[in-house]
Each structure stands twice: as C-alpha cells, then as structure tokens.
Amino acid sequence: MNKSTPQSNDPMSDLTARVIESMADTRDPRFKEVMSCLVRKLHEFIREVDLTPQEWIAGIEFLTATGKMCDSKRQEFILLSDTLGASMMVVMLDQARAERRNEGSRQATVATEATVQGPYYWEGAPELPLGSNIAEGVIGEPAYYSGKVTDTQGRPLAGALLDVWSGDGEGNYDMQVEGAEMAARARLRTDSEGRYSFWSIRPSFYPIPMDGPVGKMINHMGRDPNRPGHIHMMVSAPGHERVTTHLFVANSPYIDTDIVFGVRDSLIIEYQRHEPGVTPDGQTMKSSYWSASYDFCLIPSGL
Ligand code: BEZ
Ligand code: FE
Numbered sequence: 001m002n003k004s005t006p007q008s009n010d011p012m013s014d015l016t017a018r019v020i021e022s023m024a025d026t027r028d029p030r031f032k033e034v035m036s037c038l039v040r041k042l043h044e045f046i047r048e049v050d051l052t053p054q055e056w057i058a059g060i061e062f063l064t065a066t067g068k069m070c071d072s073k074r075q076e077f078i079l080l081s082d083t084l085g086a087s088m089m090v091v092m093l094d095q096a097r098a099e100r101r102n103e104g105s106r107q108a109t110v111a112t113e114a115t116v117q118g119p120y121y122w123e124g125a126p127e128l129p130l131g132s133n134i135a136e137g138v139i140g141e142p143a144y145y146s147g148k149v150t151d152t153q154g155r156p157l158a159g160a161l162l163d164v165w166s167g168d169g170e171g172n173y174d175m176q177v178e179g180a181e182m183a184a185r186a187r188l189r190t191d192s193e194g195r196y197s198f199w200s201i202r203p204s205f206y207p208i209p210m211d212g213p214v215g216k217m218i219n220h221m222g223r224d225p226n227r228p229g230h231i232h233m234m235v236s237a238p239g240h241e242r243v244t245t246h247l248f249v250a251n252s253p254y255i256d257t258d259i260v261f262g263v264r265d266s267l268i269i270e271y272q273r274h275e276p277g278v279t280p281d282g283q284t285m286k287s288s289y290w291s292a293s294y295d296f297c298l299i300p301s302g303l
Contacts, residue, residue: 140169
C-alpha cells in the first residue's frame with residue numbers, strides 16, 4: 001500500500017482508494033480523471049449488484065465475444081455502446097459543449113440536433129448536382145427532399161456540404177451485401193442561397209445486426225431490435241460545427257422505441273404524399289411520390 005493512501009475500516013473502500021492512488025504518477029491529468037472515475041464507478045457497481053464470480057466471468061466472456069466480432073466492417077463495441085445509450089450520451093454532451101461556446105452570440109434559429117452516426121457511413125459518396133436522384137434503381141417509393149442550410153443567426157450557408165445516406169425502402173443498406181456498389185448515397189452542395197434538393201426514397205424501419213453478442217443481449221433484455229425509418233445526413237460548412245444527424249419518418253413503426261435511442265423530436269418530419277403529376281422541381285411523375293422538407297442550422301465554430 002502506498003503510504004499516502006488514506007486507510008479506513010472498510011477494506012473494499014481501501015481497495016478502490018489504492019487503485020486510484022496507483023495512478024498518482026501519470027503525467028496525463030485528463031487520463032487520470034477519466035480512469036479514476038471509471039475505477040470508482042466500476043467498484044461501486046460491483047458492490048451494488050453484489051456481483052458473483054460466475055456473473056463476472058460471464059461479463060468477461062461477453063466482452064471477449066464482442067471484441068472477436070470487430071473488424072474493419074463490423075464494430076460490435078460501437079453497437080454495444082449504441083444500444084446502451086452511451087453513444088447518444090456522448091453525442092448530446094458534445095453538442096451541448098458546442099452550444100455553450102456559442103451562447104454569447106445572437107441566435108435566430110436553433111441548431112440542428114445531432115444523433116448517432118451508425119455503422120453504415122461510407123466515405124467518398126459521389127458528389128452530385130442539386131436535384132439529382134441519388135437512389136436510381138434502389139427499391140422504395142420516391143421522395144423529394146429539399147430545404148436550406150443556415151447558421152444560428154439564420155444566414156444561408158452557400159456551398160455547405162450534405163453527405164447523405166440511407167437504406168432502401170425495405171430497410172437494407174448497400175454495405176450489407178458483400179461487394180455491392182454504393183447506392184442511396186451522395187454528397188451535395190447548397191446553392192448561393194443555401195438551398196438543397198435531391199430525390200431518393202422514403203426509408204423504412206430495420207433491425208440492427210442481431211447475429212452477434214449484442215443481439216443476444218438485446219434478446220435477453222426483451223427489447224425490440226428495430227430502428228424507425230430515417231435518412232442520415234452529415235452537414236458541414238467551413239467555419240461551422242459539422243452535424244451528424246438523421247431525419248426520421250413521422251409515424252414510422254418504432255419511432256418511440258428506437259433501439260439506439262437516436263430519435264429527437266426536432267428531427268421527426270412529416271413526409272407528404274403526392275399523386276402522380278408535376279413535382280416541385282417541375283418533373284412529371286407517373287407514380288405517386290413523397291416529399292420531405294427540412295432546414296439545417298449549423299453552430300459557428302471556433303468561438
Ligand atoms: C443506423 O442507423 O444506420 C444504425 C445506427 C446504430 C446502430 C445500427 C445502425
Ligand atoms: Fe441508419
């Protein structure tokens with residue numbers, strides 16, 4: 001025992017204190033803060049649930065299986081973090097931090113809320129002109145997306161980048177098929193008035209990957225593995241905080257029970273149904289289609 005470690009009559013509390021004290025010489029104060037808190041909470045947890053050796057080894061085996069399910073295409077640990085709400089907690093904290101930095105400045109519009117990125121982002125989607133159909137040949141009902149990108153003072157951001165991706169109308173992502181090409185993905189830049197528009201499909205709900213240890217955990221918890229219908233967007237502009245978010249289909253099944261807790265009320269949008277005819281961008285549609293509109297608002301960075 002380190003001589004400076006305070007001793008109590010409780011050997012378990014002494015153990016916690018000794019582990020924390022053992023980090024006294026680290027030169028990284030943030031690491032020390034994080035690890036000390038982690039050790040304290042971990043010990044507290046073990047004591048609170050009165051963890052047995054069998055339960056402890058079951059936990060170790062679960063984490064080992066989770067690690068074995070991770071490679072460049074599958075990240076079971078992020079899935080674990082997502083399904084336990086940890087990813088969303090980090091996302092919300094990060095955005096609250098950016099909002100605090102922006103607090104002093106006048107704000108006309110509320111910044112777009114962020115949500116989880118998920119495992120299906122694929123860097124390098126094709127950059128397409130505004131108005132393009134980014135889901136040519138993809139299963140699903142067509143949907144026209146439009147809106148603008150502004151800063152928190154309501155000023156339009158010209159040349160802002162929207163990196164967009166979604167599954168198809170049956171809830172499958174291109175990446176889930178070995179060797180598949182990109183589909184329902186694109187990067188688009190806003191025009192001089194900060195406006196964007198493109199065609200894609202109205203996305204469907206779908207289950208997260210359930211063939212690994214996290215799937216077993218979800219089943220054991222008695223939870224439903226589905227996410228409500230959504231389209232992903234990563235929106236960025238020079239001098240502004242990038243926001244990684246989704247637009248959720250209002251009234252989609254599972255909108256109240258998203259397995260990764262990613263739904264935020266401000267991101268739920270009504271898709272309007274239209275009969276065949278002339279579309280908002282002047283095309284003639286032979287089938288019925290949907291339209292969805294959303295304005296993104298970015299927080300200035302470096303304040
Ligand atoms: C997704 O929306 O793509 C997703 C997010 C978290 C876990 C699994 C999928
Ligand atoms: Fe998704």
